[in-house]
Amino acid sequence: MAKSSKGKGSNKQRGAHSSKPSSGHTSTHRHVESKHGANKSGKNFPVKLAMWDFDQCDPKRCSGKKLERLGIIKSLRVGQKFQGIVVSPNGKSVVCPNDRNIVEENGAAVVECSWARLDEVPFNKIGGRNERLLPYLVAANQVNYGRPWRLNCVEALAACFAIVGRLDLATELLSHFSWGLQFLELNKELLEVYQRCTDADSIKKAEDAWLEQIEKEAQERKARNPGDDLWLTGNVNHKKGHGVTQNENKDEAEVGSTWEQGENSEYESDESAADGEEAYHGPVKYDSLGNEITLSESSDPEYSDSEELLEEPDFLGDNSFSNDSDIRDVTVGLSKVAIKGDVTEQ
Numbered sequence: 001m002a003k004s005s006k007g008k009g010s011n012k013q014r015g016a017h018s019s020k021p022s023s024g025h026t027s028t029h030r031h032v033e034s035k036h037g038a039n040k041s042g043k044n045f046p047v048k049l050a051m052w053d054f055d056q057c058d059p060k061r062c063s064g065k066k067l068e069r070l071g072i073i074k075s076l077r078v079g080q081k082f083q084g085i086v087v088s089p090n091g092k093s094v095v096c097p098n099d100r101n102i103v104e105e106n107g108a109a110v111v112e113c114s115w116a117r118l119d120e121v122p123f124n125k126i127g128g129r130n131e132r133l134l135p136y137l138v139a140a141n142q143v144n145y146g147r148p149w150r151l152n153c154v155e156a157l158a159a160c161f162a163i164v165g166r167l168d169l170a171t172e173l174l175s176h177f178s179w180g181l182q183f184l185e186l187n188k189e190l191l192e193v194y195q196r197c198t199d200a201d202s203i204k205k206a207e208d209a210w211l212e213q214i215e216k217e218a219q220e221r222k223a224r225n226p227g228d229d230l231w232l233t234g235n236v237n238h239k240k241g242h243g244v245t246q247n248e249n250k251d252e253a254e255v256g257s258t259w260e261q262g263e264n265s266e267y268e269s270d271e272s273a274a275d276g277e278e279a280y281h282g283p284v285k286y287d288s289l290g291n292e293i294t295l296s297e298s299s300d301p302e303y304s305d306s307e308e309l310l311e312e313p314d315f316l317g318d319n320s321f322s323n324d325s326d327i328r329d330v331t332v333g334l335s336k337v338a339i340k341g342d343v344t345e346q
């Protein structure tokens with residue numbers, strides 16, 4: 001990794017596959033938790049929030065670190081388990097409205113790590129009794145905008161709250177991010193569908209029905225426009241066969257299989273790019289056809305360091321898109337968002 005900053009409560013791995021807990025969580029760094037997740041900084045959140053932070057991401061772009069800076073999430077060490085809902089790639093069932101009591105009484109936690117380095121996370125030493133996957137939802141964060149399933153930590157927590165019927169908590173959490181409420185907007189219809197469910201089975205059925213529907217709509221659009229329409233089919237010349245494109249292969253779009261499907265060789269072999277660091281060579285914007293417009297730093301008032309990107313994201317000028325990537329289309333409900341296909345893994 002090109003750059004790393006050791007955060008409080010860090011579980012940074014010493015070796016690529018080490019599962020040894022960090023000693024970084026010293027008593028001086030430990031958050032003092034009181035009822036309902038209030039911590040030392042005095043800030044409060046109505047339910048307990050926690051994360052295991054493996055320090056694999058750019059701290060300036062990391063939503064978990066930002067929540068920690070805001071003082072509303074507690075860092076857990078490897079070896080510690082969490083009693084509430086653990087929203088995790090290691091989950092076996094999905095978050096559902098029946099989880100509401102667990103969330104309200106014991107809170108929710110996430111695993112702050114890089115998507116590209118999930119195999120380094122000692123899942124057997126973290127987690128808890130209530131580990132859950134999230135059903136199909138689309139990211140709105142500036143790193144993986146438009147990408148299904150790969151939510152960042154704040155989106156994952158908010159999704160969990162929204163599904164169990166606590167939209168108020170989801171809204172409160174996301175309001176700390178300038179792009180945050182867009183996540184709820186982008187997934188509004190689907191979140192409402194999930195909220196009407198009860199258990200994990202009903203969520204799975206609703207998810208399957210949704211995926212079938214968006215695939216059907218995509219097929220119908222293709223049938224109506226058999227030509228090579230970039231906005232409908234993506235740039236086939238550049239297709240690399242990675243990531244999950246709902247419209248292309250629904251079978252690959254199963255919850256649980258997405259973690260593997262999304263790993264692409266290029267970014268995995270280039271950690272700095274995977275973490276959205278060195279992949280950026282200056283401000284880039286795209287015209288209405290997806291052509292890249294190169295801007296000089298001085299000509300772009302929005303160009304700044306990545307801290308500002310976290311605060312004031314510009315989806316079109318986001319450095320998460322590599323220069324030679326394909327255009328990938330993602331269907332979000334009835335609206336389709338054409339986006340650059342290769343996204344960073346953070």
Ligand SMILES: C[S@@+](CC[C@H](N)C(=O)[O-])C[C@H]1O[C@@H](n2cnc3c(N)ncnc32)[C@H](O)[C@@H]1O
Nearest residue numbers: 062063087088110111133134151152153156346
């Ligand atoms: C891999 S980390 C990436 C975090 C990112 N660096 C950030 O800035 O927040 C995202 C975490 O959110 C949770 N998460 C996101 N999408 C999920 C999904 N579809 N199912 C289960 N957990 C998910 C998991 O805890 C996962 O480890």
